[in-house]
Amino acid sequence: MEPTGDIAVIGLAVMGQNLILNMNDHGFTVVAYNRTTSKVDEFLANEAKGTKVLGAHSIPELMSKLKRPRRIMLMVKAGKPVDEFIETLLPHLEAGDIVIDGGNSLFGDTDRRVKYLESKGFQYIGTGVSGGEEGARRGPSIMPGGSPSAWPAVKPIFQGISAKVEGGAPCCDWVGESGAGHYVKMVHNGIEYGDMQLICEAYNIMKHGLGMSADEMHEVLKEWNTGDLDSYLIEISRDILAKKDEDGSALVDKILDTAGQKGTGKWTVINSQDLGIPITLMAEAVYSRCVSALKDERVKAAKKLKGPRPFLTSIAANPERKKQFIADIRDALYASKIVSYAQGYMLMRAAAAEYKWNLNYGGIALMWRGGCIIRSRFLGKIKDAYDKNPKLTNLMLDDYFRGEIKRCQKGWRKIVSTAALRGIPVPAFSTALAFYDQYRSAVLPANLLQAQRDYFGAHTYERVDKKRGEFFHTNWTGRGGTTSSSTYNV
Numbered sequence: 283m284e285p286t287g288d289i290a291v292i293g294l295a296v297m298g299q300n301l302i303l304n305m306n307d308h309g310f311t312v313v314a315y316n317r318t319t320s321k322v323d324e325f326l327a328n329e330a331k332g333t334k335v336l337g338a339h340s341i342p343e344l345m346s347k348l349k350r351p352r353r354i355m356l357m358v359k360a361g362k363p364v365d366e367f368i369e370t371l372l373p374h375l376e377a378g379d380i381v382i383d384g385g386n387s388l389f390g391d392t393d394r395r396v397k398y399l400e401s402k403g404f405q406y407i408g409t410g411v412s413g414g415e416e417g418a419r420r421g422p423s424i425m426p427g428g429s430p431s432a433w434p435a436v437k438p439i440f441q442g443i444s445a446k447v448e449g450g451a452p453c454c455d456w457v458g459e460s461g462a463g464h465y466v467k468m469v470h471n472g473i474e475y476g477d478m479q480l481i482c483e484a485y486n487i488m489k490h491g492l493g494m495s496a497d498e499m500h501e502v503l504k505e506w507n508t509g510d511l512d513s514y515l516i517e518i519s520r521d522i523l524a525k526k527d528e529d530g531s532a533l534v535d536k537i538l539d540t541a542g543q544k545g546t547g548k549w550t551v552i553n554s555q556d557l558g559i560p561i562t563l564m565a566e567a568v569y570s571r572c573v574s575a576l577k578d579e580r581v582k583a584a585k586k587l588k589g590p591r592p593f594l595t596s597i598a599a600n601p602e603r604k605k606q607f608i609a610d611i612r613d614a615l616y617a618s619k620i621v622s623y624a625q626g627y628m629l630m631r632a633a634a635a636e637y638k639w640n641l642n643y644g645g646i647a648l649m650w651r652g653g654c655i656i657r658s659r660f661l662g663k664i665k666d667a668y669d670k671n672p673k674l675t676n677l678m679l680d681d682y683f684r685g686e687i688k689r690c691q692k693g694w695r696k697i698v699s700t701a702a703l704r705g706i707p708v709p710a711f712s713t714a715l716a717f718y719d720q721y722r723s724a725v726l727p728a729n730l731l732q733a734q735r736d737y738f739g740a741h742t743y744e745r746v747d748k749k750r751g752e753f754f755h756t757n758w759t760g761r762g763g764t765t766s767s768s769t770y771n772v
Contacts, residue, residue, distance in 0.1 A: 287313040287336055289353040289439055290344050292367060294321045297411065298357035299329055300418035301384070301443070306333045308442045313338050313347045345374045351405075351435055355382040361391070368395065377403040380432045384411050386546055389461030389468060396428045396460050405432035410467020412654035413445065421445035423654030424454035425470070425646075427463025445653025453652045458639040465633055466646055469626050472550030472564040474655050475543075476622040477515050479567035479710045484615050485519070487697065490592045491706055492604060496532035500524045502608055510616055510686075513658030541571040550629070557632045561625040562717050563618065566709040589705035610693030617690035618714035623664060624677035625717070631675075644668035678721070687718065740765065 290313040291302050302312045302325075314330065315338040316322050322337045338344035345352060352375075356367050364383055371381060381399060383392065383406075392408030399406035406428045413422035424444045426433065433456045444454035457463045488494045488502065503520035507513070525533045547568045554561040573580075597603045627643060634641045647664040650656055667680035677683050698715050701708040720726060733756075735741040740762065742753040757764065 285347050285349050286311050287347040288349060289313070289355060289436075290315060290338070290348055291355045291357055292316070292344075293357035294325050295357065296415050297384070297418050299325060300415055301355075301357065301411070301422075302335055303329065303333070304419055304421070304443045305439060306330070306335055308439075310439055310442070311336065313344050315339075315341075315344045341370060341374050350376070351378040351380055352376070353380045353382065353436060353439070355384050357384050360385045360387045364391070364395070368399070372402070375402075375404050378405065380405045380407060380429075380435055382407045382409060382426075382436065383464075384409050386410070386467065386471070386544065387464050388549055389465035392428065392461035392464045400429060405429040407432050407436060408461055408464040409440070410463055410470065412467065412470055412650075412656075414655065417445065417653045417655075421453070421653050423470075423649050423652065423657070425457050425463045425466045425649055426454070427457040427459060427461060427465070430456070430459055445651075445657075447648070447651045451648060453649045453654070453657075455642070455645050455649060457646070457649075458634075458641055460637065460639075462637070462639045462641065465637075465639075466630065466641070466649075468546050468550050468553070469630055470650060470654065470656060471546035472561065472567075472629075473622060473626045474515075475547035475550075475567040475571075476563045476626075476710060477513070477619065477656055479563075479570050480615050480618050480622070480714075481515060481519050482570075483708045483711055484611050485523075487611055487701060487706055487708070488608065491594045491701070491704060492598045492607065493593060496523045496534055506612055510660065511612065511619075511658075513660065514655060515658075538577070539574055540577045541574045543568070543571050547571075553633070554629050557629065557636060559625070559629045559632045560717065561629055562713045563622045563625060563710050566713045570709055590703065592704050592706045594700070594704060607696075610696050613690035613693030614697040614711050617687050617694040617718075618711050619660065620678060620683050620687055621714040621717055622710075623660075624683075627664075627677055643672070643674075676721070678718070 288310040289305065291298050292315045294314060294316040302314055305312045311334050313336045314322055314325055319339045322339060326335065326337045336347055338347060344354070348354070354371060356364055358364060358367060364385065364387060368381060381404065383395070387408055389408070395408065396406045407426050408428050410425035411418065411422050412425070417423070421444055424440045426436065426440060440454045441452040444452045446452055457466050485499060488499050500520055500523035503516055503523060507516045507520055522534055523532065527533045527536050547564060551561065551565045551568050554564075594607070597607050630641055630643065630646070633639065644665045647661045647668065651661045651665070663682055664677065667677060667682065668674055671680070674680060678687060694711070694715060698708060698711050701711070732741070732743040736743050736755060737758045740755055742755045744750060744752060745754060755764070
């Protein structure tokens with residue numbers, strides 16, 4: 283009998299199951315497999331009942347049910363499990379077969395796996411999939427990269443199941459070779475960390491500075507979600523603030539203030555340091571989660587380390603001032619968000635140059651417009667900016683974003699300064715503003731820093747009255763020699 287399966291999905295956790303059902307809805311025949319084969323039968327008897335989904339209880343059976351070239355998508359835990367499954371598949375693959383990793387793999391691992399599979403005559407795709415459970419089921423953002431020759435064979439499936447935006451444009455397109463797809467997903471997750479932290483800081487100022495209830499904050503975010511801040515994360519934060527516990531109180535107030543993380547934000551920050559790109563806001567978002575995890579220490583410290591009281595009594599008591607202050611918080615959030623995305627795109631530009639990728643920055647913004655966790659109205663403006671100028675060096679230099687920062691700047695500075703004076707921690711707001719002020723400074727105090735480095739380590743310096751690329755060393759103490767250290771930039 284001729285095989286009928288269009289694609290196989292290995293791994294029947296939440297994301298795997300929902301992607302299978304999404305593919306089925308779009309007319310594709312999927313072969314489902316799980317290492318624990320009883321899960322296959324459970325899935326077919328329950329969630330996949332009445333669908334065209336086929337089950338497989340072994341790798342040979344899975345392969346026998348697939349059309350050629352055979353497309354096998356791994357939805358398993360990143361790291362060692364992916365490598366183990368690849369080795370399990372290898373004896374059963376034929377020339378031209380395509381292995382796809384749909385998990386959150388580190389892009390360097392994907393680089394390695396692309397080379398490994400291609401050396402054996404096979405094709406490999408590492409793809410970011412964003413949108414969580416709901417996105418996987420109804421339409422995620424999909425960011426594929428790897429073997430370019432494999433893209434035509436998976437394009438109809440991936441673009442078919444992806445989210446769609448205005449005019450039916452799919453939130454999925456080819457990102458680039460080797461690990462480019464997983465790299466862009468990694469940066470997406472770093473930006474996600476930043477967006478979440480910024481919203482949390484806005485919430486913190488309203489809660490502890492203005493003494494607002496969860497219901498009041500729900501109404502504020504409801505309004506914000508109708509304007510420039512319209513986004514999935516504002517939307518879910520709005521809904522979270524409205525959710526009641528069994529006793530009728532706000533559920534969010536019952537949740538312990540310790541945050542977890544799975545590592546993709548950390549990977550983004552580490553890579554930025556390798557490339558020498560200052561993604562300061564994402565770094566603060568990662569470190570803020572780390573600080574939150576120090577709950578016991580923070581409880582003890584709160585009793586001993588004193589500072590100002592956070593409550594903004596005079597502002598909270600005056601309806602007009604309170605309304606304006608909330609508008610300032612919104613402006614601080616929006617301006618900081620612009621900085622965060624500007625930094626993310628700086629990182630992708632540096633990575634494209636370093637790893638020899640040809641990234642379509644406007645296309646990436648389009649992929650993020652729907653389906654994914656950071657989807658927002660805002661991303662349409664980013665696409666417009668790169669459509670207008672594909673060589674744009676920094677998002678903040680685009681006319682629209684430059685104008686928005688100018689409009690928001692007064693409120694942004696007011697919020698950061700007020701928070702500092704009242705002891706309300708706003709690390710992401712603060713670092714965003716600091717980066718903006720650094721980036722717009724033609725002169726920074728790094729001249730003194732270079733002099734310090736040359737003084738203690740003979741690391742040399744350049745001069746303002748000489749051509750770039752000429753390096754000088756001074757015998758600062760009169761006791762040193764003329765030998766200088768080798769230079770380095772990162």
